[in-house]
Amino acid sequence: MAFLQANVYSNVLGMEVSIDLILPQKTEKKIGTSTVGQMSDIPVLYLLHGMGGNHSAWERRTSIERYVSKLGLAVIMPSTDLGWYTDTTYDMNYWTFLSQELPEILQELFPQLTTKREKTFAAGLSMGGYGALKLGLALPEKFGAVASLSGAVNIAEHVDAFLAVRGRNYWEGIFGPLEELKGSVNDPMYLLNELVKSGKSIPKIFLCCGEEDDLLPLNNEMTKALTEANIPHTFEVGPGNHTWEFWDQWIQRVLDWLPLEK
Incomplete structure (x- = not known):
């Protein structure tokens, strides 16, 4: 694999943005891990960080590069600050x-990356789990599968809990008046209902959360809503809390679950 650190200019944000990338590269190592290379139509996983993290968090705190070494998968890890x-x-x-x-x-910059829906995926932890699910629900025509690890996937119903983490000014700087968050384009439950009504193809959805995680009730609520909407999905709960030990273990499960050509 090739590991790249890039700074790209965003016209949308009006600033430079840092991105870490893992790209397939054919290697034959005498010591270590040989990897699979590919020159075109490479599947892409957008891997999103949580609050307090940045583009480097997944690379520094898990073995993501080793986990994808034989999958022929590109991993894109952008920094999006605390912007949810x-x-x-x-x-x-x-x-x-x-x-x-x-x-x-x-x-x-990398024309070898796929543009196909069925080979484009998103995953993330906590805030990034919210972001990954939001991508899948709001843009089902672009994503074939999305995965949320310990995601804040029903934030609109738990505003008071999030106010205990950061003050109202912060949250309203992100979402606007909190009284208007429910039923808005930033509410995954609203996006889910709109997607069902649209009749569009729905991406594969994976949710997981630790048994001791404070966000487990939110994930229980989301899987209940998905079940009631007759949307096939995977929801798994395991030992652990809101920690990198949990996410390092479960990102491996997500990679196994992705619809990649094995």
Whole structure:
């Protein structure tokens, strides 16, 4: 594999953005891990960080590069600050950057990456789990599968809990008036209902959460909503809390679950 650290200019954000990338590269090592190379139509996984993290978090705190070494999969890890993968009220349009501009930048710089829905995926932890599920529900025509690890997937119903983490000014800087979050384009439950009504193809969905994680109730609520909407999905709960030990273990499960050509 090739590991790249890039700084790209975002016209949407009006600033440089840091991105870590893992790209397939054919290697034959006498000591270590040989990897699979590919020159075109490479499957892509957008791997999103949580609050307090950045583009480097997955690479530094898990063995993601080793886990994908034989999958022929490109992994894109962008930094989106504390923007919750949302077009914020303070005019930082992280959602537009992630969902529209970043794929265009990647195609310009790395044309070997796929543009096919069935080979484009998203996953993330916590805030990034929210972002990955949001991508799948809001843009089902672009993503074949999405996975949320310990995701804040029903934030609109738990505003008070999130206010205990950061103050109201922060959250309203992201989402606007919190009283209006439910039923908005930043509410995954709303996006789910709109997707069902649209009749569009629904991506594969994977949710997981630790048994001791405070976000487990939110994930229980989301899987209940998916079940009631007759949407096939995978929901798994295992030992652990909101920690990198949990996410390092479960990203391996996600990679096994992805619809990749084995």
